[in-house]
Amino acid sequence: MYNGQINPIEHVSHFNQRMVVHSKNEALLCKVFPFSLGPMAMRWFDSLGVSSIDSFKELTQAFGSRLITCSRVPRPLNFLLSLSMREGETLKTYSDRYWEMFNEKDGDFDNIVIRTFKVGLPAEHGLRRSFTRKPATSVRQLMNRINKYKRVENDQQ
Template structure:
């Protein structure tokens, strides 16, 4: 597991850690001790500055951790985010599709209509014709 450096979503990091501890069937005190081993030195400074005896259990430590690093949480993306993904002038269709698909994965409950609209909106002209020609039977052209 990667060390937490304070720059990414703390909820994601905490969730990964809890999953590993669940599989290990670890005790609460083990959670607390093990959690400290996956923090970078910079984040450990935060922990070292907590008042003595202020952490009473892992849930307490997790709340303090989330409170301190909550500004780093991932921004929620919405369907309108797809309209910002544009194929660059010299960008290949496959590269654009890779970026577009990654963006789609970051959006929860994404309607199919929004995917289609975002995809067509972001394609440069030649790519739209290429997709149309590949997807349309000859008798409809």
């Protein structure tokens, strides 16, 4: 499903891979393609004039040229370095903001991601103390430990 977060050309490539057995049937490709579109792209598709597209190639070119401006540019690592838990903010809210930024980062920096999440927590936070005693060695461990502390935080409210 195209959600605007990947390059539209990449989406077309994935679509073509899924439809490879039907690659010679242009009419079918044109009819099925809209089912791979999210709401924003579907609005674009619905706005196309009747008979304004003559081939699947033309459809995908129009899709790519129109929606390339909507795709997100991956953020550099320094965006994660600027995040910290705000006063009065819950762990859930902080971790939600953090993972949203994490998913937009460019590159594989898991060890730095683990450290920046920890450093963003207040020094007195139990989760930060937990990471000091026993550091997480993978993003999966980090997420599991955060979820454990979020459940505790929810139980206390």
